Amino acid sequence: MKVLKATRIERCIGCHICSMTCARLVHGLLSWQDAGIRIKSAGGISTGFEAVNCLACKEPVCEKVCPTEAITRRKTGGIRINRQLCIGCTRCADACPVNAITLTGSGFPIVCIHCGLCTRFCPHGCLEMVDMAETDNRQPGEGFHG
């Protein structure tokens, strides 16, 4: 019932072990880009790092734009991509506002499946699995006392 959150990304040292673990264990690849989580430097190494991964948003735009219904919502948060149904149109990747979906060389989209394997290898505990139920359920505009 949990989703991956980079809750302590300010601790990140840019080792890319999370991405490479995801590529190795989930996608069977040696990669730091074809992975459900990717680490970008925000303006050179001097200014810190940012994790790019699926934020498990409540209204996934990738699902809406997928023309073949290859993308469905996971009950526990995030999305699932059915490889059999995906035609590699790349619209999901284009639509994601945080660039969480990456495309492999063959055009297949890769997105975080919220399995949490990467959290076990991060040396600084930047990543954790967070219960969606415990995340903020307020609607936009409600404010704290809404």
Added chain:
Amino acid sequence: MEVNLTSGKATIVRVKGRDKAIGGSGLCAMLFEQRGFTNRPWDHADQPLIFAIGPLTGYFPLMSKTVCAFKSPYHDQYTESHAGGRSAISLRFSGLDAIVIKGRAKRPSLLVVGSRTVEIIDAHFLWGMDVIRSGRIIRHMVDRSHGHRSILRIGPAGENLSAMACINADTYRHFGRLGAGAVMGSKNLKAIAILGDSSLPLPKDQKPYRAVWKKVFQDVQKSGMMHKYHNLGTPANLMRLNELKSLPWRNLQATFDEEAERISGEAFANDHLLRNLACSGCPVGCIHVGFIREKFMEDHRYYYLQMAYDYEPIFAVGSMLGMKEPVSVLKLIEKTDRMGLDVISAGVALAWATEALERAVISTKETICKLSFGDVHCYLEAVEHLAKGKNNFYRLLGQGTMTAAEEYGGQDFACVLGQEMAGYATGELFFTAQSLGFRHSHLDTAAYSYEQKHGEKDLEKAIDFLLSDELPRCLLNSMVACLFSRKVYTKERLKECLSSLGYEELAENLDDLARHIRASRWRLRFQTGFDPENVSIPRRFFKVRSWKGPVDPDYLNRLKKAYGEELKKIALSKSD
């Protein structure tokens, strides 16, 4: 990939010989043998500048270094310099095992390589620009693969062909020693951007690979390495060396100082450590980034600077220059980095210049500013003079401290062991090891560490140590591992790693391969002019008092002679 800067073209070449050369160091030696010229000078356009990774790069933790090989402007002999940062993993994901750069660009240029990219871009507007600023501009010029690329560049020192010029790798790491930066300068090559923009398949049977990966990762966690490098990092050595009377102070006029604590690892970590960084693919994160904040206007206007610090830079522009304020040390590290100078060479050279000025061997006519131990302002100015070759004195000093000393005098107190000394005045064995070692550094063997534990003068045992310690390093440097992981990557573990990726033949022949690689490197070294008998150890080193007592001149001479003879035998050996 072979890039010819003269023609502006590149070719992908499939080279046979993986089973002999492995990668990294071994591959560089093989490529230089095939593509380099032992009898032409270092700056001849046809000479190659080589960057190579190894079969394990990226596949296992701490396999995160790149080997750079070239004919050195320092001594015109074949050599190597290694760096981490993102270069190794970027090369891996560019799909290349090595880049060989030949020729000379017509104009100052930026080379961009990736899995589907080779571009040589006009960068004349970056010429003269420091390393930090040019890095920022190149990040915009190459507006892709953010976070998944490596940017190697030179500063004014490299452009001015200083033999102390380094290649800066991703701001905080360096191909530091023996002048690789000048080789780029001689090729009109300001920078290289390596895009790690592809992915690679894993072995068909992934189980063994995943199992070995996990074992290595656990070994790294168990080794204590995480704690050591997470904590103070290499500057933790400073107090220990000072206590052992082995920390060079003020041009090695002393090996101990009561106030060493002021520049200890703790002092830096407590007050100036901003954060840590890792080389890509390494969970250790040993890079310690320090910061300084400076007020430049009365109205509370500040700027801040960041720089990586380690034991060696703290020794070179700290204790060696009589500096006892961490802020001063960090300022000097930052300035030296910015100018594209190797910080160890620059610090040691300026220490000699300071003593030479004190002894009136030279005057301020040569040094321009009044160099004085502990005075950061004069050194900040001198670093710039050195990088830019402001006058004949600084131009000669930039070719090596001994080159300047031969012209002006003061050879006796030039702290040169093949090149400017590393920060270990531990005694006879280290002085021998650095003087004759392949890279003239503390990285060819752990002589500095052996000597901190062994006080006895056992020549045979000591030479055995030097010879036997070099072999596993040849293997690690061919994989290419960070040497911090040498306890994790035992021969058995390397075998497992290689087998899990399908390199059974390499795995089965590690002993022979280590000997072969060592011999090929030394053969090239001797062919390009190295002769142990021509290497002399300046008198200053014979006057050192370490924890073992005064240096024994006879033992030092005997060690040097014996090790030199062994190296000759290695170079002549028929390892093929």
